Amino acid sequence: MSTITPFLWFDTQAEEAANFYVGLFPNSRMLSTTPAPDGTPDSSAGGVLTVEFELDGVRFTGLNGGPHFRFTEAVSFVIDCADQAEVDRYWEALLADGGEESQCGWLKDRFGLSWQVVPKQLNELLGDPDPGRSSRAMKAMLQMRKLDVAALQAAADAP
Structure with missing residues (x-):
């Protein structure tokens, strides 16, 4: 195979x-x-x-x-994180010693490889059947560098 x-x-x-x-x-x-x-x-x-x-x-x-x-953002690896603690751990480790933040949970590590550090809650919020909740979560995500689960949830829950 x-x-x-x-x-x-x-x-x-x-x-x-x-x-x-x-x-x-x-x-x-x-x-x-x-x-x-x-x-x-x-x-x-x-x-x-x-x-x-x-x-x-x-x-x-x-x-x-x-x-x-050189690596470009056209190819990246997604890390599906269980919670904010896991997001924080991978984010900090991959940025250490010369990594570079981008937007919406993306970063480049010190070797130039692109990663997306994504909490599982983001996909749940973006897939919410209520279009208002998913739209508010998307708008919040677009303003972030490292993804913040509590802020994404608060945005989705806002009236």
């Missing part, structure tokens, strides 16, 4: 990023590294060419491919 594996192009930090992500997400582990053969462009001999790892059971491959390509 075929599988689909996200393949992430880093400049030189694939192993560092993989170790960071594995330490952050539960049920995660490093699987393997492949050394860069002599003559590999943009790699030093003996350095790591690829690293394979799992994040919460999902397999990823990271490549040290050099500075030719």
Whole structure:
């Protein structure tokens, strides 16, 4: 059976990023590294060419491919959070050491990878059958950087 594996192009930090992500997400582990053969462009001999790892059971491959390509917000990973405490934990950890906030629960980590840190309550509010509640929750979300469950709920409940 075929599988689909996200393949992430880093400049030189694939192993560092993989170790960071594995330490952050539960049920995660490093699987393997492949050394860069002599003559590999943009790699030093003996350095790591690829690293394979799992994040919460999902397999990823990271490549040290050099500075030719960068991540953009066109591709991001969504973290479905159980509550505000989980939102806060992931938000702070992913922003640490040079990450960058965006809007509506989006951020870039220090490696330039985009993440959406989303509480499960947001989808519940946006899917509310009352169009007024869902609209008010959407308007509140559009004003936020880190998503705030209590503020989203208060906006949805407002008259």
